[in-house]
Amino acid sequence: MSAMTGATWAVSQYGAQGPDNLGKVWIAQPLPIGDDRLVFSGHVANPGDGVTVSIRHGGDIVATCLANPGFIVDVPARKGVFHVEIPVRQEQGRDVVCRWEVVDQEREDMALVGMVQRGVPASVPPTGTGQALLGRMGQLFLVGDTNDSVGQFTRSGSLSDASVTGWTYMFSKMPEWQDEFGIDKIMMMVAPAKEEVLRDYYPFRRALNTAFDDFMKRFGDQPVLMPRWELWNRRQLCYGATDTHWTDYGATVAGQTLLKRWDLPADALPGEFAIKQKIGDLGSKLIPPTSNFELAFRDNFSDRLVFENGIHNHGNIRIYRNSAAPIAGKLLIFGDSFGTNLTEALSYGFQEVAYAYQPAGLDPDLVQRINPTHVLLQITQRFVHGAPATGKSVFESGRKKLAAMSEQEREQAVARLRAAPAEFQPLVTPLFD
Structure with missing residues (x-):
């Protein structure tokens, strides 16, 4: 201009x-x-x-x-x-x-400083500190994280050799997994970063050829889904102002995009939402914490959640059942924090949905125990520059989490897990091996 x-x-x-x-x-x-x-x-x-x-x-x-x-x-x-x-x-x-x-x-090119006194940094903090950055119109963004979100967005670059090797191997294994485990459909989904969809609210310019662009150029013809434009069309409602993640509505839009790709009934997912106040993972970083209102699921999922191993983040396994859902198959999701409400959204469509916190990292052992008809490998855009945890054991992650607990916490966790119904014990016993 x-x-x-x-x-x-x-x-x-x-x-x-x-x-x-x-x-x-x-x-x-x-x-x-x-x-x-x-x-x-x-x-x-x-x-x-x-x-x-x-x-x-x-x-x-x-x-x-x-x-x-x-x-x-x-x-x-x-x-x-x-x-x-x-x-x-x-x-x-x-x-x-x-x-x-x-x-x-x-101001377009620099971090905004209007909320410095409330804890928002005046410039990009050192990598690894993970702070909130104020963008336009009150939108908060992640800055200073270990994945260098700002750098990934603003610098041209390409995937490392190790990353290319890891992703190439994962995509090459997909047809084998379908045959070996009898999977009807398998797909990878990249959850778009907030700054990708709300880029004109972000105080930094996007580079033309980022590492993620390199990923899409290399693997865009593979079974990979990036619902960027579907979210863009309703972006004001799809990302919370005080959170890095998509809202429940945004997760539903992503879920609908997946079901359409699989030729499954996308209209099974919710069309009505409640308005709820939420502090969010970025709003909690401010002093005092800041909240916003966003579209959230109206249903209580405690009735659908039939199993959870109680492991936090990596190693977590949950199973949702909804007999009223129109899709009789069983969906298994290997995902990250974006996958939590995506799983809940898809539980409106599938009669059973299992979720394992392991970003785009298929664990053959867990696949055998769940026996899904559909598999989704989900990962957040800022993680794509690395390599997927293909073949890594979800149960090994759980065992490490149990070992890191205090003795009292571990005893309580073990007692709760052993009390799980018999049908879920195959998901419990590996944690004690």
Whole structure:
């Protein structure tokens, strides 16, 4: 964009609301003219005799014009949020159609510092510290994590030789696993990073050829699913402002994408959600913690959860059953933290869903014990630069977790596991070998 008052500006959209009586309303991205003006333009499908459009900045109306059906108006360029408002009905006043935030390019390229006093870093912290970074419109992002999320997003790069070897081996084994274990369908799913889907809220520019782009170029023709654009179309609802993960609604969108790929009934997944307040894994890093409202499942899954080994993260195994689900098969998911509510979403479709916390790492022993009809290998985008844990034992991870517990914790865990119903003992006894 051109310079204005000595600085380069960036403009990003936040939200949209379509007035029902006006039909489709298009609002173009504001464009700069000269050094100190922005041009807003748009089109109203059903304007009647003309619809008044107002541009507001803060508490000030900075311009008004008439859409009949198109409109164009220029306003003074200012930092902050511009609201494009039109009347929904004559008796209802004005309604916000779109909001746009205008920031200078320095803020576009640097970490935002508006919440430093609340614990958000002013710049990227050292790798491994895992902190929250404030993006636009209150969106928080992960920064300083061991996978270097910022670096993966902003730097061009390629997979290491070890990573290429690991992924090549995994994809080559998929047809063998189908034959050996009698699996009907097998797929790998990459859960898109929040900054991938909400990139215009992220305070760093995306590189053109990242390590993940290299992964997709190498393996995009394999059975790999990346529901980036399905989530993008509903992205305001798919990622929580204070969390790195997709919401329950976002997990449902990803699950629907998978079922469609498998030619299974995607409409079995929920269409109605509750609005719940959540602090999130990023909101918890702020002082004081910050929460947001997001779309969450309405059902209580305790009735479907028939087994859980109680191991935290790596080594965790859960089984959900839903006799009312339309798909009689049994789905086994090897996934990470994105896979937890993805598993719950898919329990609306499959009568049985088993989940093992091992990102995209198929364990043949567990497959034999579960005997699934469908297998999903799920992993988060920021983990793809490594190699999958193909062949690693989920039970070995569980044994290590048990060994690391205090004696009292271990005794309680063992007693609880041994009390599991007989049908689940094949998932318990390996933890004691």
